[in-house]
Amino acid sequence: MAPRKMIDASAPAEGGGIALAEDVSAGPGREDPLFINSLAKGLGVLKAFDGDWDALGLREIAARSSISMGAAQRITHTLVRLGYLRKDDRTRRYRLSARMLDFAYHYLHASPLYEVAIPFVASARDDCRETVNVAELDGPEVVAVIRMPSQRRMNPTSTIGRRLPAFCTAGGRAQLAWLPQDELADILDRTDFQPRTPRTITDRAEVERRLEIAQREGFALVDEEVNLGEIAVAAPILDGNGRPLAAVGVSTSTAHWTVEAARERLAPVVMETARRISRSLRGWKPF
Amino acid sequence: MAPRKMIDASAPAEGGGIALAEDVSAGPGREDPLFINSLAKGLGVLKAFDGDWDALGLREIAARSSISMGAAQRITHTLVRLGYLRKDDRTRRYRLSARMLDFAYHYLHASPLYEVAIPFVASARDDCRETVNVAELDGPEVVAVIRMPSQRRMNPTSTIGRRLPAFCTAGGRAQLAWLPQDELADILDRTDFQPRTPRTITDRAEVERRLEIAQREGFALVDEEVNLGEIAVAAPILDGNGRPLAAVGVSTSTAHWTVEAARERLAPVVMETARRISRSLRGWKPF
DNA sequence: ACGCTCTTATCGCAATGCGATAACTAATTT
DNA sequence: AAATTAGTTATCGCATTGCGATAAGAGCGT
Structure with missing residues (x-):
């Protein structure tokens, strides 16, 4: 419940705009009907694996990305299923999978x-x-x-x-x-x-x-x-x-x-x- | 007229079946209440920028990731806002941004x-x-x-x-x-x-x-x-x-x-x- | 063994994101 | 040039989808 707000620098691209990371959790419907929140949250979770911390638990993921635990649950589940996250069944912790490098590969070859x-x-x-x-x-x-x-x-x-x-x-x-x-x-x-x-x-x-x-x-x-x-x-x-x-x-x-x-x-x-x-x-x- | 039906019973709205090289979905769209489809689709779009093709138009993105154009519209909008995609306002085409390398960075430092x-x-x-x-x-x-x-x-x-x-x-x-x-x-x-x-x-x-x-x-x-x-x-x-x-x-x-x-x-x-x-x-x- | 903390599963609700369509703009044809 | 077409942006009503809370289950430390 620590109201720590980790504002990550996610959107440097556009000048104006709304602070999106800000209202992700306590979000009242914003005025951007084209913005898909779940996608932003998912990518936010991927970003949460930042420091050299090792495997993260569900709770910590939720805290770092400032999303609810339910969301963290669903997102990690999805990312594991897609192969971007790997889960250690023993410790119940998550870490990034080598599949994250796919993005780099695509970018470099574009x-x-x-x-x-x-x-x-x-x-x-x-x-x-x-x-x-x-x-x-x-x-x-x-x-x-x-x-x-x-x-x-x-x-x-x-x-x-x-x-x-x-x-x-x-x-x-x-x-x-x-x-x-x-x-x-x-x-x-x-x-x-x-x-x-x-x-x-x-x-x-x-x-x-x-x-x-x-x-x-x-x-x-x-x-x-x-x-x-x-x-x-x-x-x-x-x-x-x-x-x-x-x-x-x-x-x-x-x-x-x-x-x-x-x-x-x-x-x-x-x-x-x-x-x-x-x-x-x-x-x-x-x- | 109630032609809005959706015969999709046979085609579970799994995230981008075709474009994903892996067996991402043998049929996960089915009953997996924890699976967030929009997230899968979003990542699928990122993956659609595969070959050495250059900037992609909305239509092509939709086709490659096998999603509707509406979805493509929303997803690209979101990804641009988050900085992962860049849009050329003149040609209306999209390409990956250097931000894609963030993922590689996080992974390599984990x-x-x-x-x-x-x-x-x-x-x-x-x-x-x-x-x-x-x-x-x-x-x-x-x-x-x-x-x-x-x-x-x-x-x-x-x-x-x-x-x-x-x-x-x-x-x-x-x-x-x-x-x-x-x-x-x-x-x-x-x-x-x-x-x-x-x-x-x-x-x-x-x-x-x-x-x-x-x-x-x-x-x-x-x-x-x-x-x-x-x-x-x-x-x-x-x-x-x-x-x-x-x-x-x-x-x-x-x-x-x-x-x-x-x-x-x-x-x-x-x-x-x-x-x-x-x-x-x-x-x-x-x- | 018994708390405690963290994770997994379940559920009802409405907000969210969906697809279709219409309005628009740029590029191509005639 | 005007007309046609391909492709992109904006809008809308609705059901689906993903939401948060809660309950049940696992480990772990003491």
């Missing part, structure tokens, strides 16, 4: 980006022996789409699907810098300039200045703004109209690289890699 | 396997300069969980989330071979021994013999049974009780490797890598 980029990314990683990644912009965030880690273990192993704010990441800035003015402004309007480290630039004007520099230089460089001890460089993958589709980036450690070294030896690699991928993609028009 | 394995896999790939992967068993199939491709472009670029039959893949056999007898039998019972190439072993007894050999040798070797021109070697990652959690595998091309060379130079790598990962995982008990 665009040629993945397949085309892989060999170039592999080659780039071998050239500089550092972690290379490809990230897409999704609203004010970037999402890791490809990740080829170096042997060195990085701080928080960034995984496919990881989301980070665009304004302070190299991949994010590399895409923001090539965006049309109005779209950029729209995204920055929606951005929460929260510092991730003491070195994160939180001033919008200053970020915009960095974007101009990135545009001019052809790459974005971020120095310990995301994680202390980490330097990242990224360049945009552009479609035929010069619109950014994603960014190729390299992350490395201040223990082995200086900003100057990165600028000199890493930046050319990401720019060249991004250019090659861009060229291989020509002809395919995203929306 | 177990320590991913983080622990990454550096070892990276190191293995650098040792043999071939594609290294980690796959988990999910029923009679294996699912790719980690993929570190070589620079050489492989036939069908295997992606995270890709599913293949366990009985004819190296990663699959490496896990089957270490499974308790009853579980193995259960999985083989459910296996459809369909050949993927002319060289696929489709005789259950012969597959079982190969499993014994794999068990004895410590690794599984598959020669062009999945794709022509491809040799794969894999070894199991075991938990404290000797139960397989996943498998480390290397895929390579017959153009550059012979079976003997793979056995001699690749097998030791996967075995050693699997052993290292296994040891790093001790203490964590999956269910």
